[in-house]
Amino acid sequence: MSVHEGGEPQIGIIKFYNPRKGYGFVTRPEGNDVFFHLTHFRTMTVPAPGAVVQFSLGQNREGLTAEDMVVVPPDTVECYGGVITALDSEGGEIVTPDNFAISFRRSDFIPHTRADSLKVGDEVEMHFLMQEADESWRAKVVRSPGYQPESSVGARTERHEPDEEEENRRMLGILYKTDLDEEALQAARSLAERNMRATLSALVSRVFDHRLEPVTRRALVELIPSIYFDDDCQVFLETMTARLREALELEEGPGDAAAGEVLCLLLDDAHFPVRWSQYLLPFGLSLLRNLAPLTPCQALLDEPAQAEAMEVWLTRVCRHVEQRRSGHGYVLTTALATCDELWRRESLHEPLRRVLARLLVALDAEGLANQIYHLRDKITPEFLPVLLPLISQHPDLSQALRSPAQSEIFAQWIEMLLRGSGE
Known part of the structure; x- marks a missing residue:
């Protein structure tokens, strides 16, 4: 089900793809990574991680999905160069030519199989810079200069294989x-x-x-x-x-x-x-x-x-x-x-x-909406008086409740809370 019909197309970079299972994730400039299945590509051919794609947003029971996907030229997204100046087991720091420090995580390096071979002094390219809560900056996608993803990986010709x-x-x-x-x-x-x-x-x-x-x-x-x-x-x-x-x-x-x-x-x-x-x-x-x-x-x-x-x-x-x-x-x-x-x-x-x-x-609005959905049958009546006020104070609650499913769950929680208090 599309949730952005008629809206502007989304742009992202394929971060991960499992050819055996036929699913992967797309990183966006803003928001969480989005799930996709190989059947969401118009051509039924999935490019390797690092490819830039255009897609529309949809939604399934688990959350947002990328649909109607097509590959677009790499220069569709901005690219920033830099040199790794610090590394640890989780990630490190990249400094740009104008001496601007950007953090990154090894899990965001494409392809992920090469993340362990990174070393201080390596030149890299970055995409999708985002500002963290502490006002520092992080690159959501990092890769070696000139890295070109393969034209396709794990393409399947059968649409009716079992959904793993x-x-x-x-x-x-x-x-x-x-x-x-x-x-x-x-x-x-x-x-x-x-x-x-x-x-x-x-x-x-x-x-x-x-x-x-x-x-x-x-x-x-x-x-x-x-x-x-x-x-x-x-x-x-x-x-x-x-x-x-x-x-x-x-x-x-x-x-x-x-x-x-x-x-x-x-x-x-x-x-x-x-x-x-x-x-x-x-x-x-x-x-x-x-x-x-x-x-x-x-x-x-x-x-x-x-x-x-x-x-x-x-x-x-x-x-x-x-x-x-x-x-x-x-x-x-x-x-x-x-x-x-x-x-x-x-x-x-x-x-x-x-x-x-x-x-x-x-949490942002999208994350809050997902949590409300996933917690619908996991919260006990005893804990509800603690959790519900905290959720109610969230600045993005109204946006998170735009979906009928989330609104219904939240209304049920309020009803449970009122019954428990005897009001």
Whole structure:
């Protein structure tokens, strides 16, 4: 469904494309990256990352999409030159010929496979400069000078192949909801092979589901380190897996001491691999959400030192959302659901208020609309009096509620709130 019919065409740069699954993302000068499927190209031929495209905006159940896509000349977008003057594991700084500093992230370098080979002194080209909240500038697209994307990659000639994205969602649904142990395990194995970031969160949720047999829960735990990212990430996941395995030795559920150790390890921020935050933050948040109701973890979270560690850890989530890093919408949805669970601990109310205010203020109208939609059935009545006033104070709320779906969800929340207050 087009949401900009009759409006000006959009211009963007293909940032990522998975030829096997037939989907990718387009970076725009303003706003979040937009999803597209190969069938959204008029020619059914998808150019490689780095190609400049023209498209119209549409919308599906998950949010905005790029549709009616065509390739346009590279000089359609402005290009800025510069030299890398600083680098770290996440990104670095580029200085232009007129001595203007621009930050960038490795995840924004095209092609992404060459991001690890960057070094200080490299000349680069930048597109789509944006101003951050702290008034610094960041390049949304960075590439080597003269880089030319291939004419096409992964073009498919069949329009009727199975929708793998839909299949992934189906299997995630099985993994989250099914009572059939073997089916859950089969879905988990398949998702782990596809290396999906959402798989980690789903595995954690199922691990703590006591409807499953202990042997199945342990089998799910063993799949966690099979989702490979890099060596640092593997050390973290393998260590966490070992602790979780110990916690699940008792058939009736997590052992008290081991569950507390898992929580302490998670909140020890020094062990968290920053490079893969977009994948590991939802995993950690899901783990935190499932640990919080356990008696030993409740006692730990009531301790001032652990409550402070929890707030420090959630601050990483805030930075991820504020800087619009890859996957920040999914991270935010998981974070808000986790805050809902943590709100049951009165000792955490003040730090959670600070975290929530920071998370929500970082959203633009589009992001707020997406969160309202994704949270429609995830917020408990107890948490609604906390979250709804913060959403109501958002300056872009009226714009976010232009869609009938979001307006209906918001109206239902207000009705729930009024019923709960007895008014």
